Amino acid sequence: MKRIFLLFSLFFCAFALADTKVVNVYNWSDFLPPHLIKQFEKETGITVNYAEFDNNETLYTKIKHSKHGDYDIITPSSYMVDRMRQEGLLHPIDKTLLTNWHHLDSFFLNRDYDPDNKYSVPYLWSSTGIAVNTLYHNPKEITKFADLWQPQYHHQLLALDDLRDCFTIALLKLGDDINSVNPDTIKEAYRALIDLMPNIRVFNSSAVANMFIDEDITVGFAWGGDTFLASRENPHITFIYPQEGFQISLDCLVIPTNAQHVKEAHQFINFLLRPEIISQIPPRIGYATPNKTANLSLPADLRHNPIINPSPQVLKRAKFQRDLGTANRIYERYWERLKIGAD
Amino acid sequence: MNRTIKYSYQTLVYAFLYIPIIVIIIFSFNDTLRSLLWQSFTFKWYQELIHDTDLLKVSWHSLVVGVLSATFASILGTLTAIGLHRYRFPGRKTMHGLILFLIIVPDIVLAVALLMLYNFFNFPLGFWSIFVAHTSFCMPFVAVMVLSRIKNLDSELVEAAKDLGASDSTILRQILLPLLLPAILAGWLISFTLSLDDVMISFFVSSPAFQILPLKIYSMARLGASPELNALCTIILAITLVLILAAHSFMRKKSI
Amino acid sequence: MNDRQFRFFTLSISWTWLTVFALVPTLMVIITSFLETNTTQNITAHFTLENYAELVDVAYLKIFLRSLLIAGSCTLLCLIVSYPFAYGISHSSLRYRSILLLLVIIPFWTSSLIRTYAIMTILKTKGIINTILLSLGIIHQPLQLLYTNIALFIGLTYTLLPFMLLPLYANMEKMDLTLIDAARDLGASKLTVLRKILIPITMPGILAGSMMVFLPAMTLFYIPNLLGGAKSMLLGNLIQEQFLSANNWPLGAASSVLLIIFMLLLAHWYWQRNPDSDRTELL
Numbered sequence: 002m003k004r005i006f007l008l009f010s011l012f013f014c015a016f017a018l019a020d021t022k023v024v025n026v027y028n029w030s031d032f033l034p035p036h037l038i039k040q041f042e043k044e045t046g047i048t049v050n051y052a053e054f055d056n057n058e059t060l061y062t063k064i065k066h067s068k069h070g071d072y073d074i075i076t077p078s079s080y081m082v083d084r085m086r087q088e089g090l091l092h093p094i095d096k097t098l099l100t101n102w103h104h105l106d107s108f109f110l111n112r113d114y115d116p117d118n119k120y121s122v123p124y125l126w127s128s129t130g131i132a133v134n135t136l137y138h139n140p141k142e143i144t145k146f147a148d149l150w151q152p153q154y155h156h157q158l159l160a161l162d163d164l165r166d167c168f169t170i171a172l173l174k175l176g177d178d179i180n181s182v183n184p185d186t187i188k189e190a191y192r193a194l195i196d197l198m199p200n201i202r203v204f205n206s207s208a209v210a211n212m213f214i215d216e217d218i219t220v221g222f223a224w225g226g227d228t229f230l231a232s233r234e235n236p237h238i239t240f241i242y243p244q245e246g247f248q249i250s251l252d253c254l255v256i257p258t259n260a261q262h263v264k265e266a267h268q269f270i271n272f273l274l275r276p277e278i279i280s281q282i283p284p285r286i287g288y289a290t291p292n293k294t295a296n297l298s299l300p301a302d303l304r305h306n307p308i309i310n311p312s313p314q315v316l317k318r319a320k321f322q323r324d325l326g327t328a329n330r331i332y333e334r335y336w337e338r339l340k341i342g343a344d
Numbered sequence: 345m346n347r348t349i350k351y352s353y354q355t356l357v358y359a360f361l362y363i364p365i366i367v368i369i370i371f372s373f374n375d376t377l378r379s380l381l382w383q384s385f386t387f388k389w390y391q392e393l394i395h396d397t398d399l400l401k402v403s404w405h406s407l408v409v410g411v412l413s414a415t416f417a418s419i420l421g422t423l424t425a426i427g428l429h430r431y432r433f434p435g436r437k438t439m440h441g442l443i444l445f446l447i448i449v450p451d452i453v454l455a456v457a458l459l460m461l462y463n464f465f466n467f468p469l470g471f472w473s474i475f476v477a478h479t480s481f482c483m484p485f486v487a488v489m490v491l492s493r494i495k496n497l498d499s500e501l502v503e504a505a506k507d508l509g510a511s512d513s514t515i516l517r518q519i520l521l522p523l524l525l526p527a528i529l530a531g532w533l534i535s536f537t538l539s540l541d542d543v544m545i546s547f548f549v550s551s552p553a554f555q556i557l558p559l560k561i562y563s564m565a566r567l568g569a570s571p572e573l574n575a576l577c578t579i580i581l582a583i584t585l586v587l588i589l590a591a592h593s594f595m596r597k598k599s600i
Numbered sequence: 601m602n603d604r605q606f607r608f609f610t611l612s613i614s615w616t617w618l619t620v621f622a623l624v625p626t627l628m629v630i631i632t633s634f635l636e637t638n639t640t641q642n643i644t645a646h647f648t649l650e651n652y653a654e655l656v657d658v659a660y661l662k663i664f665l666r667s668l669l670i671a672g673s674c675t676l677l678c679l680i681v682s683y684p685f686a687y688g689i690s691h692s693s694l695r696y697r698s699i700l701l702l703l704v705i706i707p708f709w710t711s712s713l714i715r716t717y718a719i720m721t722i723l724k725t726k727g728i729i730n731t732i733l734l735s736l737g738i739i740h741q742p743l744q745l746l747y748t749n750i751a752l753f754i755g756l757t758y759t760l761l762p763f764m765l766l767p768l769y770a771n772m773e774k775m776d777l778t779l780i781d782a783a784r785d786l787g788a789s790k791l792t793v794l795r796k797i798l799i800p801i802t803m804p805g806i807l808a809g810s811m812m813v814f815l816p817a818m819t820l821f822y823i824p825n826l827l828g829g830a831k832s833m834l835l836g837n838l839i840q841e842q843f844l845s846a847n848n849w850p851l852g853a854a855s856s857v858l859l860i861i862f863m864l865l866l867a868h869w870y871w872q873r874n875p876d877s878d879r880t881e882l883l
Contacts (some may be wrong), residue, residue: 023553030563035396035398050554052555058846059844062844062847065847072551094347155746156829201830207566212568216726217724218747337841338659341660341663353684354689356702358703361762362707365715367721379879424610437616448811448863449860449863450815450818450819452856456839460625460853461621462878479621483617493723513606540710540711544821544822547822548843548844561714562822577718580714584706584711585706588702
């Protein structure tokens with residue numbers, strides 16, 4: 002009996018001692034190539050614990066309920082940064098620790114979701130447009146989000162499992178502001194989405210690239226990053242920037258207030274700001290980087306790929322997301338009802 | 345029933361049960377990323393798994409959680425079964441009911457219940473939360489298996505020992521434990537398998553600091569099918585098979 | 601350790617664990633289902649029936665009906681497939697029986713996540729089913745199977761079939777065959793034998809199996825997540841969504857309580873039909 006207990010306590014001790022220098026990262030699924038994590042661990046001797054989420058709302062819930070600092074680095078989209086910052090969930094970024102800060106493109110800095118980037122560091126960005134497999138559908142018939150409502154797409158569309166993306170396409174179709182907080186407008190957008198439901202085959206945001214590559218899904222709205230990856234494996238996939246405009250999602254690196262490894266978190270962020278590191282990400286996951294120096298080092302075909310980097314004319318139609326304040330609750334209620342299939 | 349119909353029907357059901365698994369196993373050795381056409385035999389995907397340090401880490405976590413929670417669940421379950429069988433005490437029926445409740449209650453209820461408990465008492469999510477959760481849902485299985493074994497034991501043996509002046513703890517060590525060992529071991533193996541497979545509960549009570557294998561598989565599966573995942577599943581299938589065969593041989597005389 | 605101490609030690613350990621990690625959490629779920637959330641989505645200690653009122657809303661009723669329908673028909677299909685199969689194995693010659701049984705036990709204990717993934721790879725547009733059907737010329741366009749309720753249904757049936765097979769087998773194995781022969785000798789038709797003898801005798805197995813299929817079919821949230829489409833949300837997904845992303849724990853708790861009630865009703869029904877059954881037989 003005693004021997005067994007001894008064995009047990011040894012087991013537990015091995016555990017307790019194992020984690021001294023760690024950083025806990027909670028990132029979007031498939032958003033950081035594993036070899037970069039390994040490289041960071043090798044360079045710094047810090048162990049990276051890595052887990053993945055699928056949408057901002059899940060992330061928000063986890064952070065809200067984590068009182069022990071289970072997370073040191075998370076990657077919310079800009080509007081969620083705004084919300085977390087206002088609710089005091091974020092730890093200020095110490096820019097003196099970030100020696101690579103100057104590589105960032107000023108286009109992405111000091112936006113209204115986080116003035117002066119007090120809490121957030123831009124990480125990767127992508128636009129939401131329409132992905133089409135030209136074997137199955139004529140891409141000329143799809144020029145705007147409103148086309149997705151046509152009956153010919155019955156039970157075919159992929160819809161991103163993301164509240165803001167779904168409402169954005171409805172608001173754009175109706176010609177409204179994508180950050181609208183007017184309850185009537187939101188309700189109208191909700192009705193529009195209800196009308197779209199018969200066309201939606203699946204809500205998903207983690208398997209998008211695979212779905213398009215394997216032709217399990219042939220049309221839908223998707224992030225440019227996933228579509229880029231799919232288009233490399235399956236040449237029939239194209240990406241359309243809708244006429245009504247489109248939204249840009251900028252995902253940021255932030256540190257939660259109760260993070261327990263703030264110093265290591267900064268080291269990790271600084272690592273990801275290094276041009277030769279971050280420049281390895283766009284070719285692998287298809288998202289563009291706001292890192293100026295890194296962008297210049299990308300191969301020309303990648304830099305000029307319209308799916309990753311839209312032309313300046315197209316970019317004029319781009320819209321940024323902001324936090325919706327109290328209207329969040331209204332959106333969430335409708336979103337929930339939409340997903341459970343209410344009328 | 346007509347013989348041929350009977351055999352072809354049985355074959356059909358077995359085929360339904362096994363073909364999807366066999367397809368995974370076969371294509372884990374196929375040297376192509378996406379196509380279903382057979383290219384050539386390769387161990388490439390297995391080699392990639394070996395070099396995936398994150399995977400090795402979560403596998404190690406799963407192994408530790410599995411061994412520890414199965415062991416703890418076996419100890420707790422055995423004690424509970426013995427208590428239920430040997431003693432009459434107030435609330436005995438409640439305890440029995442609670443154990444049956446834990447066995448049939450859908451995992452998701454247990455998952456949200458434990459999440460609430462941890463949240464309410466500010467208990468951090470990580471190794472301990474998963475360990476406790478796994479021990480909790482495995483323990484009733486051990487208890488029930490041991491209990492059904494005790495009932496079939498010769499009660500005179502215990503009575504005789506008692507008459508000869510043996511204390512309860514001596515009876516436990518000298519008589520009950522050796523006799524119950526097959527059931528306890530089978531319970532241990534089943535707990536270990538359950539712990540290794542659990543997604544539902546771990547999904548709710550884990551944090552990124554401590555991920556385990558089934559969660560990793562789930563997050564890989566959500567990205568879509570891939571040959572690496574086929575290879576990983578094949579390895580786990582092999583391990584499960586060994587465990588089942590072991591448990592089966594322990595329980596041979598008694599059908600599970 | 602003397603006997604009193606030992607008794608105290610054994611019982612207190614079991615009781616403490618069961619109370620802290622089973623009884624209290626379950627009570628917390630029940631209590632929370634009667635609490636309110638405020639505007640910042642925190643739970644407040646105000647009693648309300650709002651959560652249950654909300655569940656009666658058409659939208660949620662739809663999910664319950666869909667869950668009942670899909671889980672119910674899946675259970676029925678599993679039963680229809682398993683019944684003759686289990687009967688077949690339980691009366692096969694002793695030489696093969698243990699190997700035939702082992703072949704059922706293996707999928708029973710294999711991770712259902714892995715088995716769900718296996719079904720996913722098979723149902724893909726470029727999966728084996730479409731490949732075979734296309735090459736045989738039965739279809740000319742690949743079938744879009746994945747991300748539909750059909751896929752969900754196939755996946756649930758495939759994953760849960762062993763949970764019906766095993767209890768049925770365990771029950772039939774103990775059956776007295778002479779009863780059937782006697783009935784046949786007395787001139788009963790096959791149908792009568794099935795209706796009047798087989799089904800009543802195997803009822804405990806049927807009920808146990810149904811319980812082991814029906815409840816997981818409603819709650820294994822990863823099966824609809826991996827295989828289902830936009831209209832495949834079941835009770836388990838609803839609870840998962842309420843807890844992990846919509847952040848409305850009281851509503852999620854109320855749905856869980858509903859699930860517990862379902863379960864207790866089924867269990868009650870089971871034990872009423874078999875009052876003297878050894879209650880551990882569910883395993």
